[in-house]
Amino acid sequence: MTILREIGIIARALDSIANIEFRDLELARGQYLYLVRIGEEPGIIQEELSDRLKVDRSTVARSVKKLADKGLIEDLKDNTNQKSKQWFLTEKGKAVYPFILAEHQYSEKIALEGFSKEEAIQLEKWLAKVRMNVAADWGLVKKGQKRNYSEEKK
Secondary structure (H helix, E strand, C coil), X not given: CCHHHHHHHHHHHHHHHHHHHCHHHCCCCCHXXXXXXXXXXXXXXXXXXXXXXXXXXXXXXXXXXXXXXXXXXXXXXEXXXXXEEEEEEXXXXXXXXXXXXXXXXXXXXXXXXXXXXXXXXXXXXXXXXXXXXXHHHHHHHHCCCCCCXXXXXX
């Protein structure tokens, strides 16, 4: 099966397009992903952002620092945990956020051309199921465990 190969090709193509189109916004490789998640969930913290995007905490830290240096996001101390920072879009970040969402909506429209509404809904359900399956392994590996390639999943 080549399902994951196809998903990877789609993801890389859309990421490449976005990286090129967002250059004028001073967003480097993949930074738009962090900006969108912070826009969707104002006050999100590093651990939550790491989990949402399935990247390690150090990658999140580097990316949000670059966004903060560009004046697109700001951090505030979390009232419940002084070691933790909550992230919010600045006015500059809020100004570019709609353009990023418009690019996403356009890309999704193009990607789903020829699909009925029902097919698109079913595809989303199937991909969510794939994501949840992968997320379980991501959580294990993130905690230092190894996957057993010789053992079949039940």
